[in-house]
């Protein structure tokens with residue numbers, strides 16, 4: 073952290089190569105990346121970001137091999153949920169979805185409905201984004217929901233009867249092969265990990281028409297700005313390999329007040345800015361996800377090039393520490 077704060081790229085490199093973890097945190101939870109950023113060491117921020125992304129891409133490849141077939145949110149999917157005012161809670165009182173996300177859902181809906189074609193939303197939750205999608209003129213609107221009680225709630229609200237809407241009960245993993253293609257897709261599940269979203273991304277070359285737009289709830293590593301940047305960059309690179317061009321639009325967030333989280337066990341958002349992803353499927357796309365998966369090791373080892381757009385944005389934020 074001292075080397076990063078001082079902008080000493082050689083010392084940072086030597087430490088990383090000697091095994092110093094890029095994600096080590098000090099007593100206050102700050103990382104070397106935040107120290108470098110806080111003292112304006114742009115080159116070192118990029119160096120740490122590149123190292124972190126390569127390391128995490130490799131680890132992701134390994135962990136996917138190890139966990140094949142397991143269902144991370146099996147307990148959640150078979151337990152009770154409750155709609156309490158402006159929150160959807162699971163059996164552990166953890167927030168599945170909260171009303172403060174409404175402006176974000178509005179923006180996600182605008183992005184995926186821009187072409188007005190066939191639109192898919194994965195994860196109904198409180199149906200906030202579906203309400204916004206319904207305000208756009210789309211050709212069709214498909215919703216996938218895995219939890220039986222959430223599905224029942226959606227039916228109670230009449231979503232199964234709406235003209236142009238198809239409400240599908242099941243995990244996306246089990247039903248996606250029968251659906252598509254689409255012009256706009258939004259992905260926001262609960263109790264799954266980045267690796268599950270990675271698996272969903274692998275389906276995009278077949279699911280999304282050329283020129284189609286994909287977006288996802290960008291809650292990746294939401295308790296540390298540098299971790300959040302790293303995962304945003306990982307997603308951007310993985311999507312690029314699959315033929316999608318990603319940009320992130322910063323939206324100031326107002327969900328930090330204590331009252332927002334009263335009665336909710338898991339505070340799942342900690343940052344002052346939310347980066348809305350817009351990922352556009354290019355005309356020239358990778359033939360299929362399988363071929364793309366075979367490239368994974370190469371991607372993990374590839375030398376990083378260019379600054380990420382998120383990095384630009386981060387430098388406009390006040391330093392997390394100094």
Ligand SMILES: C[S@@+](CC[C@H](N)C(=O)[O-])C[C@H]1O[C@@H](n2cnc3c(N)ncnc32)[C@H](O)[C@@H]1O
Nearest residue numbers: 195197198199200201218219243244260261262
């Ligand atoms: C955060 S909520 C979605 C909120 C939604 N975007 C809204 O605007 O209200 C996540 C939803 O994904 C559902 N879900 C979890 N795993 C899923 C899976 N594998 N396939 C489909 N839905 C899933 C959960 O039951 C939950 O309803």
